[in-house]
Amino acid sequence: MTTGTLRVERHDAYVLATLDRPERRNAIDQATIDDLHALCAELEATPATLILAGAGGVFAGGADIAQLRERRATDALRGINATAFARVHALPMPVIAALEGFALGGGAELAFAADIRVAAPTLRIGNPEPGLGIMAAAGATWRLPEIAGYGVAADLLLTARILDADEALRLGLVSRVVDDPLAEAIAIAEQIAALDAAAIQATKRALAAPRADHPRIDGEEQSVLFESPEKERRMTEFLERRARR
Known part of the structure; x- marks a missing residue:
């Protein structure tokens, strides 16, 4: 375009x-x-x-x-x-x-x-x-x-x-x-692009936050990611790969 x-x-x-x-x-x-x-x-x-x-x-x-x-x-x-x-x-x-x-x-x-x-x-x-x-x-x-x-x-x-x-x-x-x-x-x-888009967006939001908002904003962003299916999938794949070595 x-x-x-x-x-x-x-x-x-x-x-x-x-x-x-x-x-x-x-x-x-x-x-x-x-x-x-x-x-x-x-x-x-x-x-x-x-x-x-x-x-x-x-x-x-x-x-x-x-x-x-x-x-x-x-x-x-x-x-x-x-x-x-x-x-x-x-x-x-x-x-x-x-x-x-x-x-x-x-x-x-x-x-x-x-x-x-x-x-x-x-x-x-x-x-x-x-x-x-x-x-x-x-x-x-x-x-x-x-x-x-x-x-x-x-x-x-x-x-x-x-x-x-x-x-x-x-x-x-x-x-x-x-x-x-x-x-x-x-x-x-x-x-x-190979990383989790939600994690990248959360990281960018945290980077943009003023110092006074840390560490609160890091915990808030991480709390959402901890509940995501993508976190579960990626960590499971990591552990399975390590177990096969």
């Missing part, structure tokens, strides 16, 4: 959504945001692991500057990109970003909304917004401290510094650097 600015492909183990404006370095415009909302609605109703990628060797060079230039205070208060990226992050199943080339500005913030980020050696990631007279306001100011710590986030956001793949790995912005990030993302999605 193609939805304007997103090329969406459904597979058994995952859904692949490719930002598809290569002539604009996959700049995130209003149509992209609309397509992301439509895709999120689908994945909220039918959960599946989502892989985000970009066409033409680039993830996303940023938000569409021509549209940003025309936005005013009321647009900022609507949180146009922030709302869409928050919805991506809140999806029931994991979100994996396959990053190559530029992931700048809004592109970086969309990547930060993913649960897992894998990168090609070509990656250049960061938030240059202050050079354009604005700030990173679609998630970087709260997600980046959670990902890499306040000191790293302050360094990057207050200097508009762009990182290469090796430094992004060292600072924890990505978890893997590989020659083919899309193939790696697919392998991760297939690994996830």
Whole structure:
């Protein structure tokens, strides 16, 4: 399925959504945001692991500057990109970003909304917004401290510094650097698909919960899983395999 600015492909183990404006370095415009909302609605109703990628060797060079230039205070208060990226992050199943080339500005913030980020050696990631007279306001100011710590986030956001793949790995912005990030993302999605979907969703909910909710939320989520037929089936199979050795 193609939805304007997103090329969406459904597979058994995952859904692949490719930002598809290569002539604009996959700049995130209003149509992209609309397509992301439509895709999120689908994945909220039918959960599946989502892989985000970009066409033409680039993830996303940023938000569409021509549209940003025309936005005013009321647009900022609507949180146009922030709302869409928050919805991506809140999806029931994991979100994996396959990053190559530029992931700048809004592109970086969309990547930060993913649960897992894998990168090609070509990656250049960061938030240059202050050079354009604005700030990173679609998630970087709260997600980046959670990902890499306040000191790293302050360094990057207050200097508009762009990182290469090796430094992004060292600072924890990505978890893997590989020659083919899309193939790696697919392998991760297939690994996830072999696990219990309910357990994965419970784990993601627990990961997203504030520290004050732990350990209560872990016990609540585990109590549901302890009563599931899938837990019984998987543990029985494990014990039977061990007994046959």
